[in-house]
Amino acid sequence: MRIATYNVNGVNGRLPVLLRWLETTKPDVVCLQELKAPQEKFPEKAIADAGYNAIWHGQKSWNGVAILARGMELKEVRRSLPGDDEDLHSRYIEAIINGMLVGCLYLPNGNPAPGPKLEYKLRWFERFAAHAAELLAYDVPVILAGDYNVMPTELDVYKPERWVDDALFRPEVRAAFKNIVDQGWTDAIRKLHPDETIYTFWDYFRNAYGRNAGLRIDHFLLSPHIDARLLAAGVDKDVRGWEKSSDHAPTWIEIADPEE
DNA sequence: ATGACATTCTACGAATGA
Numbered sequence: 001m002r003i004a005t006y007n008v009n010g011v012n013g014r015l016p017v018l019l020r021w022l023e024t025t026k027p028d029v030v031c032l033q034e035l036k037a038p039q040e041k042f043p044e045k046a047i048a049d050a051g052y053n054a055i056w057h058g059q060k061s062w063n064g065v066a067i068l069a070r071g072m073e074l075k076e077v078r079r080s081l082p083g084d085d086e087d088l089h090s091r092y093i094e095a096i097i098n099g100m101l102v103g104c105l106y107l108p109n110g111n112p113a114p115g116p117k118l119e120y121k122l123r124w125f126e127r128f129a130a131h132a133a134e135l136l137a138y139d140v141p142v143i144l145a146g147d148y149n150v151m152p153t154e155l156d157v158y159k160p161e162r163w164v165d166d167a168l169f170r171p172e173v174r175a176a177f178k179n180i181v182d183q184g185w186t187d188a189i190r191k192l193h194p195d196e197t198i199y200t201f202w203d204y205f206r207n208a209y210g211r212n213a214g215l216r217i218d219h220f221l222l223s224p225h226i227d228a229r230l231l232a233a234g235v236d237k238d239v240r241g242w243e244k245s246s247d248h249a250p251t252w253i254e255i256a257d258p259e260e
Numbered sequence: 261a262t263g264a265c266a267t268t269c270t271a272c273g274a275a276t277g278a
Contacts, residue, residue: 009277010267034277036268061268062276109278149278168278203278204265215278247266247278 005031005145007248031104035064059090083127105146110167125176142223156216186227188220229255
């Protein structure tokens with residue numbers, strides 16, 4: 001089974017790219033971020049025609065997350081991250097699919113830093129850490145996939161020294177990510193490719209994709225049950241080179257069927 | 261230090277992103 005995460009950067013503006021990618025790679029489960037569309041403007045019919053059931057939590061102009069499942073039922077568990085009823089950003093949605101708990105997240109960017117946006121990011125991280133710990137305690141198969149807006153290590157950024165003061169790479173942000181991993185989660189890409197330069201984002205400026213000046217910020221964190229079933233992980237890098245592409249590339253894992 | 265690019269909207273520039 002293939003599970004993918006993709007920050008689409010506008011689900012309607014990028015719909016042709018999204019549909020082409022779904023048709024080409026046929027992932028079984030897809031976590032989408034940055035829909036940039038209100039709830040009623042999600043392209044439900046086009047997604048259904050492509051063979052996918054979907055749940056989503058939209059928001060006007062910004063944010064927005066969705067989970068798609070190819071020929072499988074989605075049972076929605078929640079559509080916001082617990083811990084702050086005042087937080088109205090659509091950044092988290094969670095469903096049970098085929099016996100797995102799948103959390104789809106769009107972690108705040110945090111720039112400019114320091115400032116209130118970084119503080120919001122760090123608070124969001126604390127809430128996410130608390131929720132992740134609760135999920136681990138359930139002792140069930142869990143996948144937390146999405147745009148974490150963090151490069152975990154220097155291997156994950158084309159020019160680390162340029163990014164040390166940025167909200168995606170500041171020490172406290174990297175520490176917040178590591179704190180969650182250390183609960184007992186597996187960073188799927190890094191487990192299977194420990195020394196390889198792998199990016200999931202290239203910005204639109206200065207031919208970043210052509211120069212491979214990228215960042216690894218889209219991640220899969222796996223609970224032990226899913227970690228034991230991990231077969232492969234990678235990035236559909238060529239999609240970033242398509243016309244009208246998002247600035248992110250789809251990132252995916254393959255997992256084995258559970259043992260009976 | 262800035263801006264390069266691309267998205268969205270009771271738009272025609274501003275806010276946001278990473």
